[in-house]
Amino acid sequence: MDIKEIQNLIKFVAKSGASEVKLEMEDVKITIKTGPGYTETTYVQAAPVAQVAPQVVATPVSQPITETAAPVTKTAENISNYITVKSPIIGTFYRKPSPDKPNFVEVGSEINAGDVLCVIEAMKLFNEIESEVSGKIVKILVDNASPVEFDQPLFLVDPS
Incomplete structure (x- = not known):
């Protein structure tokens, strides 16, 4: 499996x-x-060599939405034009590839389809989450090192 x-x-x-x-x-x-x-x-x-079996405990927690340097004067019409990038898996959201590296993206970053936006750790594996669209990051909706659920919104992207 x-x-x-x-x-x-x-x-x-x-x-x-x-x-x-x-x-x-x-x-x-x-x-x-x-x-x-x-x-x-x-x-x-079961492993062929004597090893400690991995265990994972996922605890879903409702996440506060974090706004990062987005203009407050956005209208509902403008927000509806944004594309929401959602989490494809349950795990822990990280904005950086490692603690000593810079964030993958910031608010205002121009992205292309296939660019890595973040990583989500699930079962001791770090899964790179790639963008499916090109555009500009408008909001980052999750705090770094926070647990995320399947289909939880992570980013808002302006495709224009």
Whole structure:
């Protein structure tokens, strides 16, 4: 079972409303528990060499929207012209590739399709999130090192 299948399983369980799902195969055991206020995911895979099995606990938290240097005089009509870049996975949002590097993008940055906007850490893997559109970053909607949910808005992009 690869990481993409596990991520899809987590998304499915989160949307289904099930309180607990256990999946056991020859070399993989996955338990996903959900309830009011938390989602817990445990992933264990037998390794040929004696190693500690990785465990992941994802705790969804409602996120405050952070405005970063955007003009306050925007109208609803202008905002509707923006494209929202959403999180494709559950994980932790990071604006930088590492703590000593600069942010991938800032408000006002010009981006092209395929440019890396951020990384989301999920199950000890750092997934680069690339832009599907060209334009200019108008707002960054999530704080650095914050947990994000599947389909949560991350950026507003002006495609003009």
